[in-house]
Amino acid sequence: MADDRRIVCTIQHPAHVHFFRNAITELRDRGYDVHVFAREKDVACELLERYGIAHQRLAGPVNTPLDLLAVQARYEYEILRRVRRLQPAAVLGIGEPAIAHVSAIGDTQGILFTDTEHAALQNAVSLPFADRVYTPSAFWDDYGAHHRRYPGYHELAYLHPNWFAPDPALPTGLEPADGPLVVLRLVSWNAAHDIGRTGVASLERVIAGLERFGATVRITAEGALPPTLAARRADVAPDRMHDLLARADLFLGESATMAIESCLLGTPALYVSDLRAGVLEELEGRYRLLRWLSNDAHPGEIVAHARELLRTGESTWAKRRRRVLAEKIDTTAFVVDVVEDVAGADVEENDSVTPEVVHE
CATH class of the missing domain: 3.40.50.2000 (Glycogen Phosphorylase B;)
Incomplete structure (x- = not known):
């Protein structure tokens, strides 16, 4: 019994x-x-x-x-x-x-x-x-x-x-320069529903475009990074990741979960993937905290959208986040x-x- x-x-x-x-x-x-x-x-x-x-x-x-x-x-x-x-x-x-x-x-x-x-x-x-x-x-x-x-x-x-209040102080070594902070997330694509899928192409070109705009790019990844990108890896403890997302000016990446987390923390998300979901669609269409691009988007297109989101004032994202919290439990x-x-x-x-x- x-x-x-x-x-x-x-x-x-x-x-x-x-x-x-x-x-x-x-x-x-x-x-x-x-x-x-x-x-x-x-x-x-x-x-x-x-x-x-x-x-x-x-x-x-x-x-x-x-x-x-x-x-x-x-x-x-x-x-x-x-x-x-x-x-x-x-x-x-x-x-x-x-x-x-x-x-x-x-x-x-x-x-x-x-x-x-x-x-x-x-x-x-x-x-x-x-x-x-x-x-x-x-x-x-x-x-x-x-x-x-x-x-x-x-x-x-x-x-x-x-349940959560972000720590405004970033872990040592993750502080951005004078420009905006962009968190770039790469996934391993080894889950059952990920088999046969790939992520963002031409990463070096995307990162170069963001850095020309003055952004500091920090990468979180499930696997090893190419030597050309290794210096940009965000060395952050797993339980501090949400502090990093809350402090960022933009999330860019392939992880649906981290894109949603960023939105709920008031950080706009540029989600690049061929995977869609009802929650992602609602955050994009109803709350305008997320923008979706296909993973075959050209690097110049990704950078252009990132720049547009970064130009939007912080008060706009905060207002949109407040609406989510007012309507959700x-x-x-x-x-x-x-x-x-x-x-x-x-x-x-x-x-x-x-x-x-x-x-x-």
Whole structure:
């Protein structure tokens, strides 16, 4: 029989750490027995350690596309064993197939959150089989009666002002010269939904164009940089990345998550990729904090858009950010309410974060 005070939370990516970390702390403070299981991806386990979140590492990183199936199989097996033993009230994850599969065992509820429409294969083998699916209201797809939408973004679980205030002081060595600070993000493209995709071309030409404009370019990357770019790498601890994004004058890059984070911190984002999503479209069309370019955009086109965004006054971005915060909810509060609803706890009704209703 499931234990109403026991919860399992799964982590497969650094973004998952950020999404769940405040909810984990809040739930533990409320007396829940929260077990955190992780698969190593980039700095996911390092982040869990930095935030002091007790966890177990169940599988290693994926180094090649062929590794993905083996690592996922091992991870699912280890999750299955632990859920069978723990009998939690709910198992939480982000688009994670293992959650939907293990929730068929006993009384545990499989609760999935996602905001990534283009993760088509992962969504197909997980979302239809979960007990509940929660997505931002901007999410394009519909998964039926067990799919609930909420007026928020994943990134507001940790960047909402209730949880985050940026440190205005940059880490040593990252201070820009007299001109604007541009954070350039390059991704590794080894996730399941990234296979066969590429990123920004002609990086050297893009960077040269920005620097001719007087910008200081700092690069964050999941892999090694070419020798010609290595001196521009931003040496910043993973838990200080959001301080850097908040301090930047422009985000430019291939990471959808970091583009969204920048927008929510009041930093305009120039997102260069062929991957689209409902949240990105809403930040571009409704809130005008983001601009999208295809990854085959010419370097001169990228630089021209970057210059235009950099010329826009800081007060404009701050005003647009305030509108987002006025219209969206604290996602951590929502996650905690979802867990308490599933666990059968008495939750004080709050119209802004009810797990059953979307407020447009």
